[in-house]
Amino acid sequence: MRRTNIRDVAKEAGVSVATVSKALNGYQDVNPETRKRVLDVANKLNYVADTNARNMGGKVETTTIALLVNGLRSEDPSGFVFGILSGTHYICKRRNCDFMLLTTSSQEQESMPLLQLCRQKSVNGIVASGFRLGDPYIDQMKEIDLPVALIDMDEKGRNLYNVSIDNVAAAQRATEFLLKKGHRDVAMLNGTPAAEVSRKRYRGYRLAFEKLGLAPNPDYLRYCDFDEGKAIQATLELLHRFPRITAIFAASDLMAIGACRAIGQLGMVPGTDIDVVGFDDIPIAKYLFGGVSTIQQDPYQLGCVAGEAVYRMLHGETDAPLPTVDFDLILRRTAAP
Amino acid sequence: MRRTNIRDVAKEAGVSVATVSKALNGYQDVNPETRKRVLDVANKLNYVADTNARNMGGKVETTTIALLVNGLRSEDPSGFVFGILSGTHYICKRRNCDFMLLTTSSQEQESMPLLQLCRQKSVNGIVASGFRLGDPYIDQMKEIDLPVALIDMDEKGRNLYNVSIDNVAAAQRATEFLLKKGHRDVAMLNGTPAAEVSRKRYRGYRLAFEKLGLAPNPDYLRYCDFDEGKAIQATLELLHRFPRITAIFAASDLMAIGACRAIGQLGMVPGTDIDVVGFDDIPIAKYLFGGVSTIQQDPYQLGCVAGEAVYRMLHGETDAPLPTVDFDLILRRTAAP
DNA sequence: CTGAAAGCGCTTACAG
C-alpha cells in the first residue's frame, strides 16, 4: 500500500507535478480553476506532502524545536518539567513548529556532542532545562549555531538566551519578609553551588540583609542538593547547634518541607516556633503543614517564553523584547504575615 | 556555512559516497582500513547524515512514535500525562525511535483527519491518551494503518492495542474492601459515561456487590466529570438525601478529595464517620486528610507498555505478550483497614 | 571490496 505522492495527484488532476506543488503551497501564479481542481484531488486522495522530501527539495522547511531536558526522571513531583514542556509545546503549536522531546544525562553529554545530537534529530532550535554548571553541553551552547533558550542559568553566547524569573529579587523578597517580621537569625537551605539558581538565591538572601546594614551568619548556610532528606538532617543539625535561629529560607519547596518535618520532629510547629519560606510553589506546598509559604513561579510561563525566544531567534526577530517571567511571594501557615 | 554532507566526507577520505554510506551504516563489505579512514574523517568533519535524506534515499528509516494527547492542559496535577509521557519517551530512547508530542482537541479532530496529521508529522506510530467515547479520532484509530496504543479505552481495531490497568478488577477490589468492612450503603462518584474507565469502574463497583448477592442502590450513583467541585456538591446532596450512606467510592482522587471536603463541611471526619476510597494515587493523595485511601496505578508503566506495544507492532513482533499493568489498593486514613 | 548510477518525493528557477 504505497502512500499517494505528488505524481498521483498530478496524474489524477491532469497537470504537472510542478503545478500541484505550487497550487498546494499557495503560490499565486496558478489559475484559480486549476488550483481548485488540484486541491480537490489532493483532498480526495488524502494526499499529504512527505515532510522529508519537502525539507530536501527546496527552501521550505518545517522547523523543529526540541525541549532538551538533562536528567529527566520518571516522576515530576514539582510539575516543573511538565510546565516547561507544555509551555514550549504550546508555542510550537501556535508557531507551527514540530515539538520534540530530547533528554540527556552527564554521561550522554560526554559521548555525543550537542551539535551532532541536533543534526541527527533534525532539530533547529532548543529549549534547555535541568543543566548545571560544568555540564559539557553548557559550553557547547555558547558556541553552537542553533538558537538555544537556557532555563534557570546565566550564560552568555551568540545564540544563547537566558530564561528565568529574577531569582535574586525573589530570594531577596522572601528574606526581606522574614527580616521585616523581626527575624534576625535566618538560616538558608540552599541547593548546590553547581546550580546557577542556588547562587542567585543566595545573593538575594544576602542582599536582603545588606539593605538593612546587616549580614547573614555564614554558619547558617547549608547545601542540601534540593533533597528533602538532606534538608531534614541539615535542619536538625542547625537548630541543635544554633538555638537562636528562628526562621529558615529554603531554595526549594522540597527542602522547605524537609525543614518543616525536622521542626516537627523537634516538637515545634512550623510557622509558630520557626518560620519557613520555600521556593517554587509545587502542588503539594499548599496542603502541607497548613500551607507552606513560598515563592511562586510558573513553569508554564517559563516554557512559553523560552519557546518564543527560540522561535524569534530562528526568524531573526530579535528586536521586540520578550516578557519577563514574574514571581510572587505566597504567604501561608509556615510563615504568616 | 553549509552543513557538511556525504560528498565532503567522500572527497576528504578519497572514496566514493557509496563507500562512505556503507562504512557509516556498518555494512560488512567494506575494507576495515577504508572503514576506519571514513569514520575518522566523518568524525573530524563533525558529519551527521541528514535525516530527511536518509529517510528518502533507501530502506533505512528513523521511526517516530508520537504521544498524542487529547485535551492537554498547562497543568497536570495528577501527574498522569507526565508519567505516560516519560514512559513512552523512555521506550523511544531505548528503542532508538524519535519521540514527538502531538496534541489535539475535539475541535481539531474535526478539522484534520488522524491519518493526515500523522503523515504531516511523519509519525509512524502513536500512543493515544485522553480520548473519550465519541471522539472522531477513536473511529479513525480502528481503521488507520499506523499502529496505535490507546490508553484507558476499550476499542478493537486491526492495529489498535488497548493499554490500561484492569479497571474493573481495581474498582471491584476497592468496593470489596468497603463491603468487607461492613459497609452496605456505599455511594459511588463516577466520572462521565463518555469515559471508558468510568464504565469499567462502575462495573467493578457493581460486581463487588453481586459477588455477595447484593446490588448497589442506583440512587447512590453520581457523575461528577472527575471534577472536585462537582464531587463536593454531589456528596453534600447524597449525604443529605441518604443519611444511611457510610462509605463512598470515587473513580478518581480528585473526586475523592471533593467528597472528603464535603464530609468535613458537614462536620464529619473522612475515615471516621464516612469512609472514602479514591482512584489513581495522585501525588497529593497521601498528604490530604491524613492520607486518602485509593487505587494506585503507575502512569509511567502505562506509558512504557504503550510505547513498547507500538514499537512491536511496528516491527511485527506481535507474538510475545506485553506485561499487564498492575494496580494496588493503598489504605490510608480515609478508609483504614 | 569499490563506485557509477538510479531513485526516493519534493521544490524552484527557468523557459515557454
Added chain:
DNA sequence: CTGAAAGCGCTTACAG
C-alpha cells in the same frame, strides 16, 4: 499560467 528539468543528500541494487 504551465511544465520539463535540475537538485536536495542520502541509500542501494548492480556491475566490475
